[in-house]
Structures are given as C-alpha cells and as structure tokens.
Amino acid sequence: MEPPSNLAPHSTLNNLFNLTTTYRQDSDIMVPYGQISEKTGGSTTFKIPYKSKLVCWIVSRWNSNYKRSQYYENLKQHISIETYGRSFNRPVRNEDYSDLISSCKFYLSFENSIHKDYITEKLYNPLKLGTVPVVLGPTRKNYEELIPGNAFIHVDDFSSPKELAEHLKLLDQNESLYRQYFTWREHFVASSAYFGPEQACWACDHIRRNKNYRVVKDLNSWFWG
Structure with missing residues (x-):
C-alpha cells in the first residue's frame, strides 16, 4: 500500500509472485484506499455537517x-x-x-x-x-x-x-x-478500505473467478522501474 519512493526494491521478489495486489490500477487486484459507490435506498438528500x-x-x-x-x-x-x-x-x-x-x-x-x-x-x-x-x-x-x-x-x-x-x-x-x-x-457515497481483510477478500474473489495461471517475473521493474 506504500508508493515506490517509500519502499526499497528487493531482487528476491522477482519470479516469486503470481499476482499483484496494490493501490495501482494496473494491478491484477486493485485495492484502493477507498472508493465511491452508487447510493442505494434511503433519502438522496445529504446534509453538510456544521462547520466551525x-x-x-x-x-x-x-x-x-x-x-x-x-x-x-x-x-x-x-x-x-x-x-x-x-x-x-x-x-x-x-x-x-x-x-x-x-x-x-x-x-x-x-x-x-x-x-x-x-x-x-x-x-x-x-x-x-x-x-x-x-x-x-x-x-x-x-x-x-x-x-x-x-x-x-x-x-x-x-x-x-x-x-x-x-x-x-x-x-x-x-x-x-x-x-x-x-x-x-445525491447519487454516490464514499467509503474507506479496511486493509488486510479487504485485500484477502478481493484476492479470494479474483482467484475464484480467474483460473488462468501467470507469474510476475520482474516485480522490481513493474513497481520501481
């Protein structure tokens, strides 16, 4: 969940992982820090909190x-x-x-x-x-x-x-x-991610729906390149 500039690359990570799951949109399993989703049910009126x-x-x-x-x-x-x-x-x-x-x-x-x-x-x-x-x-x-x-x-x-x-x-x-x-x-709500459980759930769902095999050969170039 950290960006490249906050992490050091490790050569031992290459030829090791089958899938990527990060905040990046080009990950196999993208897990953002939050999301905007369509509002379902209830009133469409949002009351702005009092501002001091x-x-x-x-x-x-x-x-x-x-x-x-x-x-x-x-x-x-x-x-x-x-x-x-x-x-x-x-x-x-x-x-x-x-x-x-x-x-x-x-x-x-x-x-x-x-x-x-x-x-x-x-x-x-x-x-x-x-x-x-x-x-x-x-x-x-x-x-x-x-x-x-x-x-x-x-x-x-x-x-x-x-x-x-x-x-x-x-x-x-x-x-x-x-x-x-x-x-x-009026139409959407914002939510935050729960790291750890959220990655696990999304990864399990991805694996259930995608049976193909692949390997990430050069993780360093992909993430730090």
Missing part, C-alpha cells in the same frame, strides 16, 4: 523536503490553517478524528509522495465525513479516474498558493458555490 473551521490539516510525519510541506508553508501565508497531529504537537485521538474532520470546510489532503494512483485515506476520509478535500498528489485526471471531478479541489488548478487561498475564501463566503462540491452526494 475553515481549513484543517493533520500531519504526523513532517519532512521539509516533501512537496506538501513546502506548499503548506506558502499557503499559510495567505489563509488560516488549523493544524493537528504529532508534527504540530496536537495529536488527535481516534475517537475525536471524525468530529474534527467533519467540522472543517476544507481539508488538506496532501500526499507525502507523488505517484500515479497513490491516492490515500487523506482523500477518502474527508469525502466520507462531509468535508471538501484540497488535494496535492497525482494529476487531476488521475483523481477523476476514481472520484467525481466536482468532489474535490486540486492545487494544480491554481497558479499559486495565494490564488488557491483566495478561492477558498470565496467559497467560504458563498454558500451556494460551496454546496456545489457536494452535488455528487
């Missing part, structure tokens, strides 16, 4: 060389950001996490590494909890392969952190514009 904060960010692994850290340092010059996590000496308890995220109008869903398809719970949790994610990661096109384009804000859509900040301030002052980021909730 504008922009929030939880970080427990700080690295000044990360693109997300550098972008944050620029963005905070133009808009107030409520920061939490061990990196800011404000740890968040598990029982407080959902209430915190849902109380924010926007959440900085900034990935620690930029790789195709590496879109983590940092995106799916805010979506599930009724908060608009501001994403920094792969391209907007890549995000839109997995979630509706009007469900999030991408930093690449703006020429600078200052321009992004001005857009967030505009949405804060215009309720109708802000609500447009929730229109997808």
Whole structure:
C-alpha cells in the first residue's frame, strides 16, 4: 500500500509472485484506499455537517523536503490553517478524528509522495465525513479516474498558493458555490478500505473467478522501474 519512493526494491521478489495486489490500477487486484459507490435506498438528500473551521490539516510525519510541506508553508501565508497531529504537537485521538474532520470546510489532503494512483485515506476520509478535500498528489485526471471531478479541489488548478487561498475564501463566503462540491452526494457515497481483510477478500474473489495461471517475473521493474 506504500508508493515506490517509500519502499526499497528487493531482487528476491522477482519470479516469486503470481499476482499483484496494490493501490495501482494496473494491478491484477486493485485495492484502493477507498472508493465511491452508487447510493442505494434511503433519502438522496445529504446534509453538510456544521462547520466551525475553515481549513484543517493533520500531519504526523513532517519532512521539509516533501512537496506538501513546502506548499503548506506558502499557503499559510495567505489563509488560516488549523493544524493537528504529532508534527504540530496536537495529536488527535481516534475517537475525536471524525468530529474534527467533519467540522472543517476544507481539508488538506496532501500526499507525502507523488505517484500515479497513490491516492490515500487523506482523500477518502474527508469525502466520507462531509468535508471538501484540497488535494496535492497525482494529476487531476488521475483523481477523476476514481472520484467525481466536482468532489474535490486540486492545487494544480491554481497558479499559486495565494490564488488557491483566495478561492477558498470565496467559497467560504458563498454558500451556494460551496454546496456545489457536494452535488455528487445525491447519487454516490464514499467509503474507506479496511486493509488486510479487504485485500484477502478481493484476492479470494479474483482467484475464484480467474483460473488462468501467470507469474510476475520482474516485480522490481513493474513497481520501481
């Protein structure tokens, strides 16, 4: 579930595995960090949670060389950001996490590494909890392969952190514009993955439906190449 830059290649992995199961779409068994699925039954009306904060960010692994850290340092010059996590000496308890995220109008869903398809719970949790994610990661096109384009804000859509900040301030002052980021909730819901059990279930289902044999000969080139 980690991207190539967070893992070291191992030559012993070659000619060993029959199938791949990762977050990547080109895996034999793709297990994303979350998903958008069609709403079934019940009311089509989604109530946006009460918002007491504008922009929030939880970080427990700080690295000044990360693109997300550098972008944050620029963005905070133009808009107030409520920061939490061990990196800011404000740890968040598990029982407080959902209430915190849902109380924010926007959440900085900034990935620690930029790789195709590496879109983590940092995106799916805010979506599930009724908060608009501001994403920094792969391209907007890549995000839109997995979630509706009007469900999030991408930093690449703006020429600078200052321009992004001005857009967030505009949405804060215009309720109708802000609500447009929730229109997808009329037909869809967001959910997070349960790692371990989810991979096992999806792998068992794949094997049941696919009886053909294959082997992944060069895993290093495929994943780290």
